[in-house]
Amino acid sequence: MNRYLRRSILTLVAVLASLALAACGEQPGGGGDGGGGGEGGAPGQVIQRVPNAPQQEITVGSKDFEEQFILGEIYAQALRAAGYNTKTDLDLGDAQTAYKALQGGEIDMYPEYLGTALTSFYDVKPEDVPSETTPAYQQTKDAAAKDKVAALAPTPFQNTFAPTMLTEEANRLGIASLSDLGAKGDDLSYAGFPEFEQRADGLPGLEQTYGIKPKDFVGTEEKTEVLDQDEADVVNFFSTDGELTLPKYKALADDKTFFPRYNVSLLVGEDATRVIGPQGMKVIEQVQKPMTEEVMQELNSRVVLDKEQPEKVAAAYLKESGFVK
């Protein structure tokens, strides 16, 4: 008992110290909630091994696309660096599948987007998802708790809709934001995944908020091809898409913050919350800190455009950010 207490205090001190150091380290990095920014992020604090970390196996899952693979790998590798026994089971399928796997105990944790969690699992209408991160996270956390799932603190980046044009055309027409698109875009066509046409957080909402009335809607899952082949003028990208690192494409600013929040929160099952404990959760928060939209775009581009393995990209991220040596 006594030993346990002393260890807890020591750990607490260590955590506080590392937090203080992290805070100091960040100030010269350029301030703001942008954190590290740029390529790979500012050097962070090396992940400390958690003394006597429980050795039950923790399975980190993910949904079926690149960003999820990268995030799953980052979380698994970071926890491993902290001394936990993790393995990955990525590429599970869509949100429903992943959430069921989490509840069924097949996996212990997986990254989910706030907007997706609220609308897909907790019966919130897309139009009711808060467009501020804090309330969106609070709502997710409360709803998840009822399912005995812990929603860990959200990432700085969010992966929301990002209407995108060819830079050249956007510049020629003088369109930089969605307000511009509403004012000047009546002759333009808009492409997006099929549901976007009917969803309140899609085209109908864009019309209400910005007065965007495209002359035609093209339902498609493709993005760059649509712009490159001139099948539409504006295409619905996601804000962390790797292709957005290319100068050829320009994402229009959501200047009235219309789109719902899609920051990532790591959803953790009940058993695993006990295994990793507050220390493990701190590790998660620590490695998330430099993840701005630019950083996530860069990581995605390494997988999508440069065809690198998500596992290696995740390892490189942890190394470049100074979390592992």
Place this chain on the structure above:
Amino acid sequence: MTVLAVITEFVDALRLIVESREAQTGDVQVGGLGEFAYFTGQHLLVSGVALGVAVAVALPVGLYLGHQNKGEFVAVSVSNIGRSVPSLALLGLFIAFAGIGFGNVALVLCLIAVPPILTNAYVGVRQVDPDTVDAAKGMGMTGLEVMRKVELPLAAPLITSGLRLATVAVVATATIGPLADTLTLGRPIINNNVYGEAGPLAGAIAVAVITLLADQAVRIAGRAVTPKGLRLRSDQERESGPNVPSLKRGAQTA
């Protein structure tokens, strides 16, 4: 309890087909007979165009290869490749030269339809008894006559079954249409957040119904052009009266 839940969902899906309601996500109206009729029309149109083109291309090639008794490698390879390429990947691939839309979807569906039509036409002609063909030649028929009067009628049952395979595959797969701006019955399935849980079920019910209807239409048309002596046994049994087969089956199980 669960049976009741299933029935409730089923009824809800059928109601979505019949009357429109507010979308799950608010703002817009979805469902209703008018909308589903439009989706069905688009579904049948894109499937029909795809099947028509596939028949026009694959049937002559399959018949010719079978008649010449060569090209087995081509016929088999085409069918295997056709089965292994995922149609969703093709949708993306074809944007480069077919754009996004009706033509793109029709082209993908056409590629699904070609293998069974080609392979069955080839095998259908190949399996014709060589003695029969020799006899026809002995009677002085030209190659074209042999094909038209002997091989084609004798191959009809297999060609029909190839067409039925193609029809089922195409009509069922036309569900991907909305992914390339073609509003088929796949819309309530793909836009499931908008249509709610009833959407995918309603879409699936409608697709299943028209798939079965299309299949039966092809079966009946195929049977009409098949020589009487070659019609499948099940058809003959049905003609000789419904009691006979069911009696036999009853005797076996008892």
